[in-house]
Amino acid sequence: MSSNDLRAKQLERLRKEELDVLVIGGGINGAVSALALAAHGARAGLIDRGDFACGTSQSSSNLIWGGIKYLEHLEFPLVWHLCASRNRLLDLFPGSVREVRFLTLPGRVLKQSLPSLYAGTWLYWLLGRCRTRPPKLVPRSAMADREPALDGSALKHGLEYSDACLPATDARFTLDFVFAALRSGAAAANYAEAVSARREADGWLVRVRDRASGTEFEVRSRAVINAAGPFADGVNSLLGVSTRFRHVFSKGVHLIVPRLQRKEEVVTIFAADGRPFFILPFGDLTMIGTTDTPVEDPAAAITDEDRAFILRAANTYLKPERRLSESDIIAERCGVRPLALEKGSRAATDWMALSRRHRLETDGEAKALTIFGGKLTDCLNVAEEVVEEARRLGFKLKPRDPLWHGALKTVGRGPADAAAALIELGGER
Ligand SMILES: Cc1cc2nc3c(=O)[nH]c(=O)nc-3n(C[C@H](O)[C@H](O)[C@H](O)COP(=O)(O)OP(=O)(O)OC[C@H]3O[C@@H](n4cnc5c(N)ncnc54)[C@H](O)[C@@H]3O)c2cc1C
Incomplete structure (x- = not known):
């Protein structure tokens, strides 16, 4: 048929x-x-x-994750709950949900100290019922040839922890x-x-x-x-x-570019304002994102500003010869997160x-x-x-x-x- x-x-x-x-x-x-x-x-x-x-x-970061970034807002019950959901999917669908290592590069922009970030990854691991491989600190000496596209001067210590992803999208x-x-x-x-x-x-x-x-x-x-x-x-x-309830919207953009990372891992970098970005494996290519911009219209589209913002954030961490320009963009993904808000209440400023x-x-x-x-x-x-x-x-x-x-x-x-x-x-x- x-x-x-x-x-x-x-x-x-x-x-x-x-x-x-x-x-x-x-x-x-x-x-x-x-x-x-x-x-x-x-x-x-x-x-x-x-x-x-x-x-x-079809516009997500392809992650099945417990939401480590929500720890910053002390959303422990949400992270506990999402970690349980992640673990369940990992157990039930091993063919499509895979554990993936995240290499986080704190760089210079974050206000948190390395020890507190490292403690955060351990807390995340515990909230995740120790289901994945434990976090580890990657010393500066091991960072140099870990990911050849990354600029050594942007690298200090790295943090490694696990979450899960959807390799087939x-x-x-x-x-x-x-x-x-x-x-x-x-x-x-x-x-x-x-x-x-x-x-x-x-x-x-x-x-x-x-x-x-x-x-x-x-x-x-x-x-x-x-x-x-x-x-x-x-x-x-x-x-x-x-x-x-009603929805408010946050636009999220990803750019698909030629493969950057050597390992099948997600590299977390930070924009100048401290916002986390992911350099994600995407088949033979790399996906970079995402933005998180409040929008009024659920049918939002990618702007030049979105592209420039993502490229700028990525280039801060890339060797000069690997830096990206608009001509490197192979494809783009733009989605709108529907966020539930009780009518009458105002969306948070953050x-x-x-x-x-x-x-x-x-x-x-x-x-x-x-x-x-x-x-x-x-x-x-x-x-x-x-x-x-x-x-x-x-x-x-x-x-x-x-x-x-x-x-x-x-x-x-x-x-x-x-x-x-x-x-x-x-x-x-
Ligand atoms: C940039 C970004 C990154 C994200 N990353 C992650 C992540 O890594 N991990 C994660 O867990 N979540 C992530 N999310 C959240 C996740 O993608 C969404 O919460 C989820 O996909 C929402 O699914 P949905 O079915 O509610 O909506 P949708 O996938 O939008 O489905 C709604 C469907 O309704 C259809 N529709 C609308 N109107 C009508 C109509 N009148 N008649 C018939 N059909 C209609 C539309 O065509 C659409 O297909 C991300 C979201 C964004 C935007």
């Missing part, structure tokens, strides 16, 4: 079937929610107006969950945009535009989940749902201090649930909370299945397994 046939079949199902839950938005949060609901016996549908994972879930990780949702019986279609909706006595009628053909049809569903990421507030407007924790808000009467904020790292928890909310909304679901995520089946086993899953799907339904 070709992918066009598969999509046509899925659209047909969305048109005809009466769903328990329609998930709007096929980024990581929508994909895991659809999978978790379908695996627990709900008739679930999933739509995205573009490719699956075409939004924030965030979008691939998300897509694996979409495939798993299909295999669990969900109906899922891309280029299918929710354009309007109305609530009737027995559920929702969501009008969906097939963006490939331009035609529109209605999906009938008892409940809706708004997983539209940065566009969730807009989707709530079209649903007519009002919420206690943007980094704004919590990166996700929030689920349910309108019990309208049977509408919105996912605010969140991180790739926390995706399994989001999905499990969604299932619990669905139970509270009165859906009779199967008892909690600890293997709902299909970790031991195909999710996270790589593209070949996903392709096999697609072929298998051709014979189903």
Whole structure:
């Protein structure tokens, strides 16, 4: 079955079937929610107006991490929680989530002393339940030929610690969950945009535009989940749902350049204002980022200023002959972090201090649930909370299945397994 046939079949199902839950938005949060609901016996549908994972879930730093930088804001419970989520993903998806070493170069810009930074990496390791290799101090003598692209004069001691990453990228990780949702019986279609909706006595009628053909049809569903990421507030407007939370946005840009680092490690550097930047492995290339700029518009784009800022930060640490200019940029990634904020409260002046924790808000009467904020790292928890909310909304679901995520089946086993899953799907339904 070709992918066009598969999509046509899925659209047909969305048109005809009466769903328990329609998930709007096929980024990581929508994909895991659809999978978790379908695996627990709900008739679930999933739509995205573009490719699956075409939004924030393809613009991240590809890290599955406990958030060491949140220690600066003393967010110990958040770091404890994210480390547990990271460890769980490391254990469940060894094919797609890998431990990676971070080499941090404190340089001259940081106000913290080396001993306090080093103590921070140990605290982080302890909060991470000692799941990864322990931190270590890299003496200046060992720094010289560690990464030949780095300028020796910028190097003092280095700090090494572990976190985790998605070598095959965030979008691939998300897509694996979409495939798993299909295999669990969900109906899922891309280029299918929710354009309007109305609530009737027995559920929702969501009008969906097939963006490939331009035609529109209605999906009938008892409940809706708004997983539209940065566009969730807009989707709530079209649903007519009002919420206690809303999103504020922080733009994050990465630049892809020719390979800089020798080892398969992430190098952490700091901009002149102390902001951390990552030099990340990206296949045979290197990805540098990210910025963290407050923006009003969730559809923000890269500016010349973003490019210059990242190149300047990287060049401070590079040997003169390896320094980068705009002509070295092979590709760019720009995403907007949706950050949950209670309506009426003002965003912090220190943007980094704004919590990166996700929030689920349910309108019990309208049977509408919105996912605010969140991180790739926390995706399994989001999905499990969604299932619990669905139970509270009165859906009779199967008892909690600890293997709902299909970790031991195909999710996270790589593209070949996903392709096999697609072929298998051709014979189903
Ligand atoms: C620069 C940057 C770096 C990051 N790095 C990390 C990291 O290293 N690790 C980590 O854990 N997290 C990271 N994050 C956070 C993480 O990427 C996001 O929290 C996560 O991807 C959000 O996923 P989502 O599913 O909520 O939103 P999205 O991925 O944006 O998905 C929402 C989807 O909804 C669709 N949609 C919108 N409106 C409609 C509609 N009307 N009808 C149908 N579909 C619609 C969109 O097309 C989109 O695909 C980073 C974020 C950014 C911006």
